[in-house]
Each structure stands twice: as C-alpha cells, then as structure tokens.
Amino acid sequence: MIGSPDVVAFTKEDDFGELFSDPLSLPEEFSVPLFNHAAHANPWTKTSYAKFSKDFILISEFSEQVGPQPLLTIPSDPKVCGTFDLNYFSLRIMSVDYQASFVGHPPGSNYPKLNFVEDSKVVLGDSKEGAFAYVHHLTLYDLEARGFVRPFCMAYISADERKIMQQFQEMSSQFSKASECLKMGNRKAFANELEKKLKDLEYTRSVLHKEAELQKTNSGCYSTQAIEKANELANVEKSIYEHKDLLRQITSYPSRKRKDMDFVQCEMEKATEISAVDDTLTCNSDNAVKSVETESDNRKSTYTPQFIKAKSAKCFDKRLKTLEELCETNFFHQTLEQLNLVEKSFRGDLSFIYTSQINRALLTKQRVTSFLFEAESDWIDETSKNFKVSSNTPPIPILNLSGELMNLESYTTSVDVDHIKQSGESSEVPAESSTSDITQETSEAADTETKGSFSSEKSIETFGSVSPSNLQSNYFEGLERSKVSTTSSYEDQKVGKMSPHRTSEGSPAEVFGNGHLVPMDSACCIGQDGFIYEEPTPEIAQECCGDTVVNQEPLSLLHGDPVLQMDYILEDSTLLGSPNKGLMFSELNTSVLSEEAARINIEDVSDSTSYMSTSTSSDRAASPFTYGSVLTLRQKKKAGHNALRFIRQYPFAHQAIFCLLSGRTLVILGSDEGTVRKLVNALLIYVPNLGKYGETVQPWLSTPFQLTDLQRWKLIGLQRAFSPAGSSILHSLNRYSRYISILDCDNKTLRCPPYKGILINHMADHRTQIKRGSTYFLHVQSLLTQLTAKAFLYTFCHHIHLPMDMNDQGSVTSRRTNFLLQLGCTVEESKIVQYLSELIKTHCIQGHLKGVNKSFFSFDYTTSYLYKI
Amino acid sequence: MLRWILGAREAQGTVEKSAALFIGEEQPKNCFTEMQVLKGHFDIVRFLVQIDDLRFASAGDDGLVLIWNVETGELLLDLRGHTQQITAMTSYAYVRGGNTHTALITASSDRTLSLWDPDTGHRVQNVSDLQSSVKCLLVLDRLDTWVSGGNELCVWNKDFELQCKTVHHSDTGISAMVELPKNFIAAAMDREIVIFKLNVSGSDIAVMAMRHLTDHQDTIRSLINVNDGLFASGSHIGELILWDSLNWTIQAYEHILWEESAGEGQSEVKLTNQKQIERSIQHMSSDGELLVAAVGSGLYVYNVALKSVVAYRRLAHDSNVLHTMLQEDGHLMSCSADGSVRMWELLDLPLPAEPASSGLFGMFGTFSRSSKQVCPPTKKLPEVSSLRSLELTGDLIGHSGAVQMFVSFKEKGLVTCSTDHLLIVWRDGELQSQLRSLALFHKLEQNQGL
Incomplete structure (x- = not known):
C-alpha cells in the first residue's frame, strides 16, 4: 500500500520536478558526484587494504593442461601486484566465463563447427x-x-570498485579493441595453421x-594391414574435409558475424578483417596487402609438408602455443601496446578521470570557439575525416566521449540494479547505489564470496536497454549524425568493392583507432604537487599513441600536414616488408596524433626539466617553444610562469597583452636571443588562435620581416x-x-x-598573489574564456549584424x-571582442581548411x- | 618616429627626412583597415586590368598574366605564354552568342600579342614575330577593332587579323594613344601628337596620319581623354596641354614649374637640381570636369571647364607619383614610387585666404598661353577663390617598392601592384566584417545550426 507521503513525493517529482531545475546549473551528466565523506574519511585511503599498489591489467588463460594461470601483467613490474595472488585471482576470473563456446561436433552436424562467440565482459x-x-x-582458436x-581473459584490476563500474563502458570499448586485435591476429594465424x-x-x-x-x-589381396591403411586413408580424407570446412568457416567469419552485430565500429573492424583474411587465404593479387601475401607465400613455399601419424600425440604431451604464437607477433605486440595505453588511460583516481572526461566532453561542444585559446580539440576527428576522404583507407574509429557521458549515468545505474538482482547473496552493495537498501539481505555471508559479479551478456538478457548494440548507438549519439552515416556508408562501399588503397587493412594499428585514452600519472591526482600539469584537455587523450613511436621517427617529419603525412606513409607502405609493418602503421597512427606524440614526453609531473632531455619539441632551455613544433599544454603552462614574471617585471604588460588580444602584431626586439625567446614564450598564452x-x-x-609575415604571425x-x-x-x-607594436627588451x-x-x-595584475605559473x-584562461563567451555572443546574435535594408551599414x-x-565592454575590450569575433567568423566560414585560416x-x-619602465 | 629604436644611430629612413607631409597613425577617414597580400608574380607588377566586378588581371615584367578574385584574393588563373615582360594589357569586350565576353589582350617584349580567355585561361589568339614590340593598346569598340602602337601603328580586327598599319615612324614609337571622335586616333610619339584617321570602307580599314601636333617641348609622358570634346597631354617638363578633340587645337596650356619659394632656403638647391625630373607629368586622370596630373612627386588638380587650377600639392609624395585616380565628391588617390598610396580630399579653403596659400600661389608658375585661335578665357574667376586645398586623408603603406598602379573595385576594395612583386587588396574592414557576418549566418542556415 502506498502511503500518502509517497504519493506526495511522486506528484512533486512528476509535476514540478522540471520546473524547479536551475537553468544555470550544469546538465546532470556533467556534474561530478560528490565524494561520500561519511563512508571514507580519506579519499586516498581506499587502496590501502588492497594488496597491490596500483591498478594493473592481467592476462590469464584457462589452460587445458594446468587450468587457470596468469600470463602477464601490465605494467609488468612485479612491484605493482605486490603480494596479490595472481594465480588465485586468475582462477576467480576464469571461472566466471559465461561464454558458451561450444566447439566440436554439434548434434546434427558431421563436422566440427567454429563458434564465433562474442567476448563477454x-x-x-x-x-x-x-x-x-x-x-x-x-x-582464441588453436x-x-x-x-x-x-x-583467455584480460582483466583490469583496481581497488576502486566505482572506477570499474563507472568506466565500464570505456573499458569495455578499449578492451574490445585489444581483444579484436588479438582475435584478428589469431584468425590469421589459425588460417595459416589450417x-x-x-x-x-x-x-x-x-x-x-x-x-x-x-x-x-x-x-594382391586385402590384408588386415591393407584394411588398416584404407581406414587410415579414410580418416585422413575425413580430416581433410573437416579442416577444409574449418578453413572455410574461419574465412567466412565476417559475413556470418555481420548479421548479429550492428554497431559501426565493429563493422569497421570487420571490414578490415574481411579483406585481411580474404587476402591471406585467397591470395588475391592486391598490392596493398602484399606484405601479408608475401608472408604467407613465403611460408607456403618454404613449408615442407610432414607426414602425420595416425595417432597424434596426447594433448598433455605437447607444448601449448603461447599467446604470442597464437596471434601473429605484430598483432600481439600491438595489443600489448594498446593495453599499455589502456592502463595509462585509467590511471589515477576515478574523480580525476571523470573530471577530465567531462572536461573533454564539454570542450568538444565548443568547437566554434575552442580554437581561440584552448588547444584545438577537433582536429583529430577532422584529420581522420580527411584521411578517409583522401586516401580511401578504413576510417579510424572515433570515440566521442560526449555521447558516452550522456548515458554513462544511466548505464551505471542499470549495472547496479543488475548487480543486485543477479546476486541475491551479495552483501556489500556499492555505496552510490540508491536501491541498495531494498535488496540487501545478509551482510556477513558473502564476505569471502565473489562480491557480486555480473556478466554483460546476462545483463543483456535481463535489460534490453543495456545490450551492446544499444550501448553503441547511444554511444555514438554524441557524434554528429552525418559522421555516423558516412562511416557506415563508407563501410558498405568498402565491403562492396575493394579499393586500391588497402594498405592498412589487416594491420593491428587499425583496430585501435584513436579513442580518447587518458594516460595520466596517478601521482597527479593525489595532489602532492599542488598542481597538475596534465591538464584535462582533449589532447591528452591521445598521448598514448605516440608512446613508442616518438623514438622511432624524428618528430620533425611528423609535423607536416597530417594528411600529407599519411599519404606519404601510405605510399610507402606498399613496399613495406612484413616486420616493419606494425611499425609503419603505428606511425600512421602517430602522424595523425603527432601533436600528442610530442606531448608524451611531458607526462612526468615532478621533474620540470625532464622533458627537455627527451623532448623533440624543445632544445633550448630559455624557450621551450620553437617555431614549427607542436605546442603543448605543458609548454603553455610553462609559459604561464614566464608570463607571471613578465607582468611583474614590466609595468606596460597590459598594453602588450592588449595588443596581442586585439590582433595587433607584437614584435619583441632584442639583441639577446634568450631574452627574446623568453618573452615570446611568456606572451604566448595571450595569443588568440595560436594554432x-x-x-x-x-x-x-x-x-x-615582410608584409606577409604580419599576415602570418601575431x-x-x-x-x-x-x-x-x-x-x-x-x-x-x-x-x-x-601595424605593429614593438617591445624593445x-x-x-x-x-x-x-x-x-x-x-x-585583472588578467595581468603585477601585484598578483598567484605564485605558480x-x-x-x-587564471588567464578563465578570463580569456569570459572574453570568448562575449565574442561568441557577439558573433552569433543575428539582430546586430543583419542590415535592416540594403544601405544600412x-x-x-x-x-x-x-x-x-551592453556586454560591458569598454572601447578597447570591444576591439578585443571584435577581433575574436572575426576569428570565429573566418574559422566558421572557412571551416577547417588548413593553411588559409587567415589570409x-x-x-x-x-x-x-x-x-x- | 622610431628614432628610439635606433638608439644613438641616426635615422636613415629617407622617408622620414624628406617627408613632405605626414598624416600620422590616426586616420579616421581611412576606411581601408584590412589588407590581403597576393603573391604570384616573380617580378615587377606593372599592369592591373579589371575584367568584371569580381575579377582582375595583373601582369608585369615576369611575363605572367594572373587572374584574381578580388573578394577572396584567390588566384583564379595563371596565363603563361609570354617569354618576356608584358608591355601593355587591356581588356577587350566582345559579343559572342548574345553574351558579352571579356577577353584580355596582352603585348609583350617578345614581340607577341595574345588574346586570352579569362574564363578558361586559354590563349585564344596569338600573333608573334611583330616588327617591334607593342607599347600601347587601344580598343575601338565602335569599329570592333583594336589598335596596337609600337614603332608603327597597326589596326587589328577581332579575329586578330592585321587590317592595316602605318609606316615605321621612329624608334621612340608610340607611347600612348587615345580614341577621338569620328574614327580619329591621337598617338603620342616622343614630342609630337600624331592624329591618325581610320578610313572604314566595308570591311577594309585604312589608316593615315592626318596631322602632327608639335607644341610640346619635351617628350610626352601621358595622354588621356578628358571628355567628349577634349583630350589632354602632359610632357616631361611639366607642360599640360588641353586639346580640342575635333579640330585638335590647343584649348589650354599650363606649364607647371613647381618653382621654389624664396623662403625655403637651403633645400632649394637640392630641389632645383631635381627640377627636370620633378616636373614630369607621369600620369593624368580625369572625370571630365577635373583633371588630375601627377607632376613629379606632386599632384595638380585642374578644372577643365574653368581652365583654372583647383588645387595642387608640390610634394604630395616622397617620390614620383605614378598613378592617380579621381573619385566622386572630390576624393582622389595617388600612388608613388615611395611605396605608398595616398588618399586626398579636395577641401574648400577657409574664406579668409591664408597668406601662406596666396603666397604659394604667387610662386606657382602657371601661365596661360593665350590660345592661338579659340576660346579666349571667358570666365576668368578670381583664381584665389577657386583654389581649394588638397588634404591628405589617409595613406596605405604596405608595399616595399614603388606602387605602379591601382584599380578600385569600389566597396570591394582597392588593388595595388608594385615593384616588390606583390599585389595588395585593401578592404574596408568594417564592411568586410559585416559581410562575413552575413556569410556566417548564411552558412549556419545551410548547415542548420552550428
């Protein structure tokens, strides 16, 4: 029976709930959940009772010979796991495999049938x-x-349950990529083996x-021996038939799988698989996959068939293939790389990850103005778009966090509910689960039990809304519709006819695309440094991909037009030999992400000079910024320090900053290069549309300098x-x-x-109390954001710009x-806003054309x- | 100015030292607050020709003819073919299929003449191995022919067929031509103006020299049509003669001397040394009523109807003025070898005539040679009252070499070309900003929002 207070509560919610919402407050999906003080006094103590020092990734196998066993951890440093019992945990995680991976002779079929099972999460x-x-x-097939x-299984192990729950989707997508890579390599290896x-x-x-x-x-007569031989022959015949059938199955894998998968990314990967597998198997003469072919060709030519004894060795006698052998080496290493990135991206406290995700999500909504002062966020998508168009290669899967965040909340709540329903005996229900009180039964019973597990597949059964396809479609809601449609249509076309540029198909790098991974140092979340250099901007997301590549390729090469760069690599890759393949493709990825490649060096928080030694973007202590290299947020923050010094030192800093903000070129004249560079570096942060x-x-x-330089440089x-x-x-x-202002240093x-x-x-108060750069x-960013907001308003208010009639100037x-x-701008500030507005306009009108951004x-x-002075 | 930069060193910018006048950085009347530099040429750009509302062609010593969009500054076409510098370029409108097309005729030192289609970039016609290189071109729309002037004068039809030509005149050749009524052409050859008559009989055209006007004492530098009844010529030593277009008689004769005032002391020596150069009438332009002459580094505005000086500036620029233009309501523009474009406004002098200006007028060496036959100075208004001042309203600084010429596209901007191989489009920043706003909203409409 419903009591009257409940009824009141319901009506209130239904009728007035929305009316009372504060229009100024952030949308719910962007609000950071408050830390529960009651439950844990110190947010950082949570990890203390775990036996490992920080989160790690574990890969385990259920070996048919020895049972569950851990294979490797990422990071591989044994200190990470500490005293944590990997064997025990492997047993735990391998024992909850919900996959119904039946392979063998299904009833009604004479031949073994491969089951292409979905990964379970x-x-x-x-x-x-x-x-x-x-x-x-x-x-994997063997x-x-x-x-x-x-x-096999890959596990992300953390002491923070909320982190796993909240980041489930992101983890799922990242691990899926890794898994996809492994499986792709495995299919190739399996086909070869067959x-x-x-x-x-x-x-x-x-x-x-x-x-x-x-x-x-x-x-001349049929001896028993002969009959035996005939039987043996018949067995071999049968075996051949079976193997051929297996080969056919593994080859036809994608077409079978397509039907029951509907999300774009998967299709994308499949498309690449189709071609990859097809090509390996059918030896299609396609130059793009030459490397793969030659590889298999070589193997064919060099491989001498062996006689197979009728009774093969018992399975316990033989050595099982390692994971690396199961997948091709390239794919294996690529997967490890990916997992490393995953590990990096989930480092740190949940709140930090969450905040930076929100930050990125918000930034992606501000593409119109973010180019002004934020580091540009959308160019990655943009280049991948170009990439698609220009080189006809499979599109890099784009993960847009904004969409994800939108349904993150709803997802986690349903996860929680599921969790509770699934495990009746579960005791400890996550603190944030609102419904926990209802189903909680006994608290002590399940202490040593698995605390509560659920499979995504089961949850699919229970909750239609959480099925992967639904997730995925929600997931992509953040993307522009058009993008999705182009991607999918592209896929169709891709599948339909093989395009000449198939270079990167079947490459491991491919699978990963460039999702927003957020590698970060967990130290920075603890806040011992007082300040975090890894500012949550979208760029950081990509840091990862350059990780190893930075060392392989001089960065200068990567600084060119990414599109060009890619074309270059694509052309190159037609002649690539197999061992270099992975490397080439990782470069391909990196060229997209060259910006991040430079930033990778800057990850270390504590050591402010560390990046100088390794950095490709800086060679001078006086100025971390050199022309033509990628400008990083870290450098901008360093610039903040210089700027602080500048405003303290020069009383006319206001005027100088005003010049920069209003688009008047500022020339810093001096005889000492170091001083000049330092000043340039200091003033960097005030330059709108820095690029x-x-x-x-x-x-x-x-x-x-010439007139054209004024056009180019501010x-x-x-x-x-x-x-x-x-x-x-x-x-x-x-x-x-x-046209210029001259600062004579x-x-x-x-x-x-x-x-x-x-x-x-306000922006440059020389008596400022701010100590840190x-x-x-x-501080400057926040003021600049205010200015940007004004410029945005000014630009997009129709009524002030449209003439009433023709001669209405x-x-x-x-x-x-x-x-x-009305916006409260003084004459000078109006100039700034107008300048910013012009920048926004040209940016919008010209779109993302490169080079002509301001002619x-x-x-x-x-x-x-x-x-x- | 920037002497503080130079520290102890002396300012070596001659611009500063001999600056005739300096407007400063505050130029409220100067609306050109946006510039776009167009790169494409490899040598001096000498000619600009407007093709239509949107396009113009530029040509110069590198033999290239480039076609640009004035709004976007985009290089539309690149017309290659000439191996040497372009000596003359003109637009040529012709009718084909009911539509008027504009083509370009170019002449080059490689002794070729070419007709270009600016829509496709094709070289439609080409005439090579001429006897001499062509220095000037004149299109006669009425006859649908065009005339080239070099050492001889050639008449061509629209199909690039030579109709007739004159005998070899002199090695100096024809430097300028204007079309006169009744199929006459006036051509400037060194010190003479030769009047040619085109006899059209059916499809044949014959040309013959009718008269030689030998009133100039020195080489004629410019020759323009003023209005239907008058044309004007200016010589190297500052002679400005207005001619009657029908009977080729002198209507007015001005000899601009730019004499020094006694009070200027030392600088006189220097300037008198340069007198010969400074008085040369490099360029003239007219709106039918007023005539502007670029005399040395000065400007001279002459009222054709009143046959009187309207205004003048002896030192309008720091160097020779190369091109001038008269705009509506008393605005004019000039560009000079000093690399700047200056904008002027004709202002009425305050009523109490300043002693300085009247004094200046006194030293101004203008005299009317009483015309031989016609037009006695009828309305001789007191000259002082008709004299107006030429006020500098703004200057455009951008080129690092002499600004050879400019073309105005009204509100779309002004295009200048220069010795520094560059073209600059100058635009009204405020107007452009509004146009961009409109373009932005248009795009938003198309894209259905951001």
Missing part, C-alpha cells in the same frame, strides 16, 4: 582481496587445442595412397643586429610601424596604442557598438605611444 569483485576487476573473456579453442595442416594431410594422404597401392600390388603548432608565433627572426621575436641587415630590419619596423620600452580598460588589469595560466555599426556596450590582415589606424 564481466565485473568481478573480491572484497577480501580488495580487488575489483573488469574482466574481458575471449577465445588447432591443437581441445575443441580448437583457448579461453593451411599447413591441410598440406600435411594431403601429403599424408598421398603417402598413404602410395603405400596402399604398393601393398595392393605386393600382396596547434603555434603557427601564429615566430619566436626568433633574424631577417627583415607575435614575433626579432633580432636587433647592428649590421646592414640590422638596419634593413629596422627599416621594415619603421615602415610597418602602424634591450631598452625596456614598448611602443603601442594605449589601453585603459580594466579587464587586462600553471595557476596563473588557468551605419545602423549595423551602431547596433554592434551598442551591443558591445587577410586587419588593423586600425590608431596612435601609438611609447611606454617606458
């Missing part, structure tokens, strides 16, 4: 060990194994045949030289003085238009001015004054 908890795990089961299958076996069998058959003939001619490589900044120029470090060249430099300065003077506003006073950087101008006044150069005629 399970969350396991072991409260005694203090370990919680996301467990990803997969099966001709020598029982039933041709070898069950082919070999077939050859053996055929050879055996021919030998047996000969022997039988021989016996027949020798004896991903800092294209709009020239830190050191020793030749006279901040120039210029050498003062007392030579003929120097005088011509000065002449050019003189000539273009109306030898004489400590600044010549520029005046600034009287207050905004920049990174803090100051964020004047009224538009006055409406604009009034609007800016014109605007200025105004104002008087400059000379400021001195």
Whole structure:
C-alpha cells in the first residue's frame, strides 16, 4: 500500500520536478558526484587494504593442461601486484566465463563447427582481496587445442570498485579493441595453421595412397594391414574435409558475424578483417596487402609438408602455443601496446578521470570557439575525416566521449540494479547505489564470496536497454549524425568493392583507432604537487599513441600536414616488408596524433626539466617553444610562469597583452636571443588562435620581416643586429610601424596604442598573489574564456549584424557598438571582442581548411605611444 | 618616429627626412583597415586590368598574366605564354552568342600579342614575330577593332587579323594613344601628337596620319581623354596641354614649374637640381570636369571647364607619383614610387585666404598661353577663390617598392601592384566584417545550426 507521503513525493517529482531545475546549473551528466565523506574519511585511503599498489591489467588463460594461470601483467613490474595472488585471482576470473563456446561436433552436424562467440565482459569483485576487476573473456582458436579453442581473459584490476563500474563502458570499448586485435591476429594465424595442416594431410594422404597401392600390388589381396591403411586413408580424407570446412568457416567469419552485430565500429573492424583474411587465404593479387601475401607465400613455399601419424600425440604431451604464437607477433605486440595505453588511460583516481572526461566532453561542444585559446580539440576527428576522404583507407574509429557521458549515468545505474538482482547473496552493495537498501539481505555471508559479479551478456538478457548494440548507438549519439552515416556508408562501399588503397587493412594499428585514452600519472591526482600539469584537455587523450613511436621517427617529419603525412606513409607502405609493418602503421597512427606524440614526453609531473632531455619539441632551455613544433599544454603552462614574471617585471604588460588580444602584431626586439625567446614564450598564452603548432608565433627572426609575415604571425621575436641587415630590419619596423607594436627588451620600452580598460588589469595584475605559473595560466584562461563567451555572443546574435535594408551599414555599426556596450565592454575590450569575433567568423566560414585560416590582415589606424619602465 | 629604436644611430629612413607631409597613425577617414597580400608574380607588377566586378588581371615584367578574385584574393588563373615582360594589357569586350565576353589582350617584349580567355585561361589568339614590340593598346569598340602602337601603328580586327598599319615612324614609337571622335586616333610619339584617321570602307580599314601636333617641348609622358570634346597631354617638363578633340587645337596650356619659394632656403638647391625630373607629368586622370596630373612627386588638380587650377600639392609624395585616380565628391588617390598610396580630399579653403596659400600661389608658375585661335578665357574667376586645398586623408603603406598602379573595385576594395612583386587588396574592414557576418549566418542556415 502506498502511503500518502509517497504519493506526495511522486506528484512533486512528476509535476514540478522540471520546473524547479536551475537553468544555470550544469546538465546532470556533467556534474561530478560528490565524494561520500561519511563512508571514507580519506579519499586516498581506499587502496590501502588492497594488496597491490596500483591498478594493473592481467592476462590469464584457462589452460587445458594446468587450468587457470596468469600470463602477464601490465605494467609488468612485479612491484605493482605486490603480494596479490595472481594465480588465485586468475582462477576467480576464469571461472566466471559465461561464454558458451561450444566447439566440436554439434548434434546434427558431421563436422566440427567454429563458434564465433562474442567476448563477454564481466565485473568481478573480491572484497577480501580488495580487488575489483573488469574482466574481458575471449577465445582464441588453436588447432591443437581441445575443441580448437583457448579461453583467455584480460582483466583490469583496481581497488576502486566505482572506477570499474563507472568506466565500464570505456573499458569495455578499449578492451574490445585489444581483444579484436588479438582475435584478428589469431584468425590469421589459425588460417595459416589450417593451411599447413591441410598440406600435411594431403601429403599424408598421398603417402598413404602410395603405400596402399604398393601393398595392393605386393600382396594382391586385402590384408588386415591393407584394411588398416584404407581406414587410415579414410580418416585422413575425413580430416581433410573437416579442416577444409574449418578453413572455410574461419574465412567466412565476417559475413556470418555481420548479421548479429550492428554497431559501426565493429563493422569497421570487420571490414578490415574481411579483406585481411580474404587476402591471406585467397591470395588475391592486391598490392596493398602484399606484405601479408608475401608472408604467407613465403611460408607456403618454404613449408615442407610432414607426414602425420595416425595417432597424434596426447594433448598433455605437447607444448601449448603461447599467446604470442597464437596471434601473429605484430598483432600481439600491438595489443600489448594498446593495453599499455589502456592502463595509462585509467590511471589515477576515478574523480580525476571523470573530471577530465567531462572536461573533454564539454570542450568538444565548443568547437566554434575552442580554437581561440584552448588547444584545438577537433582536429583529430577532422584529420581522420580527411584521411578517409583522401586516401580511401578504413576510417579510424572515433570515440566521442560526449555521447558516452550522456548515458554513462544511466548505464551505471542499470549495472547496479543488475548487480543486485543477479546476486541475491551479495552483501556489500556499492555505496552510490540508491536501491541498495531494498535488496540487501545478509551482510556477513558473502564476505569471502565473489562480491557480486555480473556478466554483460546476462545483463543483456535481463535489460534490453543495456545490450551492446544499444550501448553503441547511444554511444555514438554524441557524434554528429552525418559522421555516423558516412562511416557506415563508407563501410558498405568498402565491403562492396575493394579499393586500391588497402594498405592498412589487416594491420593491428587499425583496430585501435584513436579513442580518447587518458594516460595520466596517478601521482597527479593525489595532489602532492599542488598542481597538475596534465591538464584535462582533449589532447591528452591521445598521448598514448605516440608512446613508442616518438623514438622511432624524428618528430620533425611528423609535423607536416597530417594528411600529407599519411599519404606519404601510405605510399610507402606498399613496399613495406612484413616486420616493419606494425611499425609503419603505428606511425600512421602517430602522424595523425603527432601533436600528442610530442606531448608524451611531458607526462612526468615532478621533474620540470625532464622533458627537455627527451623532448623533440624543445632544445633550448630559455624557450621551450620553437617555431614549427607542436605546442603543448605543458609548454603553455610553462609559459604561464614566464608570463607571471613578465607582468611583474614590466609595468606596460597590459598594453602588450592588449595588443596581442586585439590582433595587433607584437614584435619583441632584442639583441639577446634568450631574452627574446623568453618573452615570446611568456606572451604566448595571450595569443588568440595560436594554432596547434603555434603557427601564429615566430619566436626568433633574424631577417627583415615582410608584409606577409604580419599576415602570418601575431607575435614575433626579432633580432636587433647592428649590421646592414640590422638596419634593413629596422627599416621594415619603421615602415610597418602602424601595424605593429614593438617591445624593445634591450631598452625596456614598448611602443603601442594605449589601453585603459580594466579587464587586462585583472588578467595581468603585477601585484598578483598567484605564485605558480600553471595557476596563473588557468587564471588567464578563465578570463580569456569570459572574453570568448562575449565574442561568441557577439558573433552569433543575428539582430546586430543583419542590415535592416540594403544601405544600412551605419545602423549595423551602431547596433554592434551598442551591443558591445551592453556586454560591458569598454572601447578597447570591444576591439578585443571584435577581433575574436572575426576569428570565429573566418574559422566558421572557412571551416577547417588548413593553411588559409587567415589570409587577410586587419588593423586600425590608431596612435601609438611609447611606454617606458 | 622610431628614432628610439635606433638608439644613438641616426635615422636613415629617407622617408622620414624628406617627408613632405605626414598624416600620422590616426586616420579616421581611412576606411581601408584590412589588407590581403597576393603573391604570384616573380617580378615587377606593372599592369592591373579589371575584367568584371569580381575579377582582375595583373601582369608585369615576369611575363605572367594572373587572374584574381578580388573578394577572396584567390588566384583564379595563371596565363603563361609570354617569354618576356608584358608591355601593355587591356581588356577587350566582345559579343559572342548574345553574351558579352571579356577577353584580355596582352603585348609583350617578345614581340607577341595574345588574346586570352579569362574564363578558361586559354590563349585564344596569338600573333608573334611583330616588327617591334607593342607599347600601347587601344580598343575601338565602335569599329570592333583594336589598335596596337609600337614603332608603327597597326589596326587589328577581332579575329586578330592585321587590317592595316602605318609606316615605321621612329624608334621612340608610340607611347600612348587615345580614341577621338569620328574614327580619329591621337598617338603620342616622343614630342609630337600624331592624329591618325581610320578610313572604314566595308570591311577594309585604312589608316593615315592626318596631322602632327608639335607644341610640346619635351617628350610626352601621358595622354588621356578628358571628355567628349577634349583630350589632354602632359610632357616631361611639366607642360599640360588641353586639346580640342575635333579640330585638335590647343584649348589650354599650363606649364607647371613647381618653382621654389624664396623662403625655403637651403633645400632649394637640392630641389632645383631635381627640377627636370620633378616636373614630369607621369600620369593624368580625369572625370571630365577635373583633371588630375601627377607632376613629379606632386599632384595638380585642374578644372577643365574653368581652365583654372583647383588645387595642387608640390610634394604630395616622397617620390614620383605614378598613378592617380579621381573619385566622386572630390576624393582622389595617388600612388608613388615611395611605396605608398595616398588618399586626398579636395577641401574648400577657409574664406579668409591664408597668406601662406596666396603666397604659394604667387610662386606657382602657371601661365596661360593665350590660345592661338579659340576660346579666349571667358570666365576668368578670381583664381584665389577657386583654389581649394588638397588634404591628405589617409595613406596605405604596405608595399616595399614603388606602387605602379591601382584599380578600385569600389566597396570591394582597392588593388595595388608594385615593384616588390606583390599585389595588395585593401578592404574596408568594417564592411568586410559585416559581410562575413552575413556569410556566417548564411552558412549556419545551410548547415542548420552550428
């Protein structure tokens, strides 16, 4: 019976719930759950009772010879696992494999049938060990194994259950990629193995045949021996038939699988598989997969068939293949790489991961303006789009977090509910589960039990809404519709006809695409440093992919146009030999992500100089920023430090900053390169539309600059030289003085238009209490964000820009001015907003065309004054 | 100016030292607040020709003819074919299939003449192995023919067939031509103006020299049509003669001397040394009523109807003025070898005539040679009252070499070409900003939002 208070509560919720929502508050999906103080006094103590120091990934196998056994951990450092019993945990996680991976002779069929099972994704908890795990089961094929299958699992083990629960989806997708890679390699290996076996069998058959003939001619009658031989021959025949059927099955895998999978990413991978497998097997003469072919060709040519004895060795006698042998080496290493990235991306506290995810999700919604001061976030998608169009290679799967976050909450709640329903005996229900009280029965009973596990497949059965397909479709909601459709249509086309550029198909790198992985140092979450250099921006997401590649390829090569770069690599890859293949493709990935490649060096928080030694992006202590290299957030934060010094040192910092913000080129003139570079570096953070490589900044120029340079650069470090060249430099300065402001760092003077506003006073208060460069950087960012918001408003308010009639220029101008006044802008700030607005407009109109991002150069005629210290 | 940069060193910018006038950085009347630099040429760009509202062609010493979009600054076409510098370029409108097409005729030092289709970039016609290189081109729309002037004058039909030509005149050749009424052509040859008559009989055209006007004392530098009844010529030593278009008589004769004032002291020496160069009339432009002459580094505005000086600036630029343009309501533009474009406004002088200006007028060496036959100076208004001042309203600095010429596309902007191989499009920043807003909203509409 429903009591009256309940009824009231319901009506309230239904009728007024939405009315009371605060329009200014963040959407629910972006709100960070508050830390539950009551449950845990110290948020960092949670991990203390676990026997391992930090999260790790475990790969285990259910060996048919020895049972469950751990194979490897990531990171491989044994310290990570500490005293944690991997064997025991392997047993736990391998014993909950829900896969119905039946292989063998199904009833009604004469031949063994391969089952292409979905991976199962399970969350396991072991409260005694203090370990919680996301467990990803997969099966690999092995001709020598029982039933041709070898069950494996990959587990992400953490002490924080909430982390597993909340990041379930992200983990699932990341692990799926890894699994997909393994399986793809495995299918190839399996097919190869089958082919070999077939050859053996055929050879055996021919030998047996000969022997039988021989016996027949020798004896002339059917001896028992002959009958035995005939039986043996018949067995071999049957075996050949079976193996051929297996080969056919493994070859036809994708077409069978397509029907029951509907999400894009999978299709994408399948498409690549189709071609890869097809090509290996059918030896399609396609140059793109030449490497694969030659590989298999070589093997065929070199492989000498062996006679197979009728009674093969018992399974316990033989050595089982290692994981690396099961999958091709390339794929195996690629998978490990991927898992390393996964491990990195889930490092740290949940709140940190969550916050950075939210941050990224929010940023992706701001593409219109984020190019101004944020590090550009959308270019990865964009390049992959280009990539698709230009080179006709399979699109890199794009994971958009915004969509994911949208349904993250709902997903986790349903997970929780499921959890509870599944395990009646479960005692400890996650603290955040609102429904926990209802089903909780006994608390002590299940102490040593598996704390509660559920399989994603089961949950699919229970909750239709959590099926992978649904997840996936939700998942992609964040993406623009068009993108999804192009991707899928592309796939269709892809499957339909093989395009000439099939270079990267079947490559391990392929599988991973560039999902947003967030490698981070767990140390940074603890906050012992007081500040986190790994600022949650979308770029970080990609850090990973450059991890190993940075060392393989000089970065300078990667700095070119990513698209070009890729074409280059694609062309190259037609002649690649097999061992280099993986490397080439990882480069391919990296060229997309060259930005992150540079950033990878900067991961270390504590050591501020560490990146200099390894960094490809910096060679000078004075200025971490050199022209043409990728500009990283880390560098920007370093710049914050310099900027702080600058504003303390120079009283005319306001004017200088004003120049930069209003789009007037600032020339820093000096004879000492170090000083000039330092100043350029300091002022970097105020330059709107800095570009991903800092294209709009020239830190050191020793030749006279030209008009076109003004068009390109907004901040120039210029050498003062007392030579003929120097005088011509000065002449050019003189000539273009109306377009530029000149900061003379030898004489400590600044010549520029005046600034009287207050905004920049806030931004660059020389008495600021801020001590840290990174803090100051964020302070500036926040003010710049305010400005950006104004510029956004100003740009997109129709009524102030559209003329009432044809000859209405004047009224538009006055409406604009009034609007800016309403926004609370002074004359100078109006200039800034107008400049930003122009940038936004050109950015929107020209789209993401590269190179022509700003072909014109605007200025105004104002008087400059000379400021001195 | 920037002497503080130079520290102890002396400012070596001659621009600064001899600056005739300096407007400063505050230029409220200057609407050109946006520039776009167009790169494409490898040598001096000398010619700009407007093709239509949107396109223009540029040509110069590198033999390239480039076609640009003035709105976007995009290089549309690259017309290659000439092996040497372009000496003349003109647009040529012809009717084909009911539509008017605009083609380009170019002449080059490689003694070829080419007709280009600016839509496709094809070289439609080409005439090579001419006897001399062509220095000027004149299209006669009425006859649907065009005339090339080099050492001889050739008449061509629209199919690039030579109709007739004159005998070899002189090695100096024809430097400029204007079309006169009744199928006459005036051509400037060194110190003479030769009047040619085109006799059209059926499809045949014959050309013959009618008269030689030998009133100029020195080489004629510019020759323009002022209005239906008048054309003007200017010579190297500052002679400006207005001619009657029908009977080729002198209507007015001005000799601009740019004499020095006594008070200027030392600088006089230097300037008088340069007098010969400084008085050369490099360029003239007219709107039918006013005539602007670029005299040395100065500007000279002449009222054709009143036959009187309207305004002048002896030192309008730091170097020779190369091109001028008269705009509506008393605005004019000039560009010069000093690399700048300046914008001027004709302003009425305040009523109490400034002593300085009247004094200046006194030293201004203008005299009307009483015309030989016609037009006695009828309305001789007091000259002082008609004199207006030429005020600098703005300057455009961008080129690092002499600005050879400019073409105005009204609100779409102004295109300048220069010795520094660059073209610059100057635009009204405010207007462009509004246009971009419109474009943005248009795009938003197309994309259904952001």
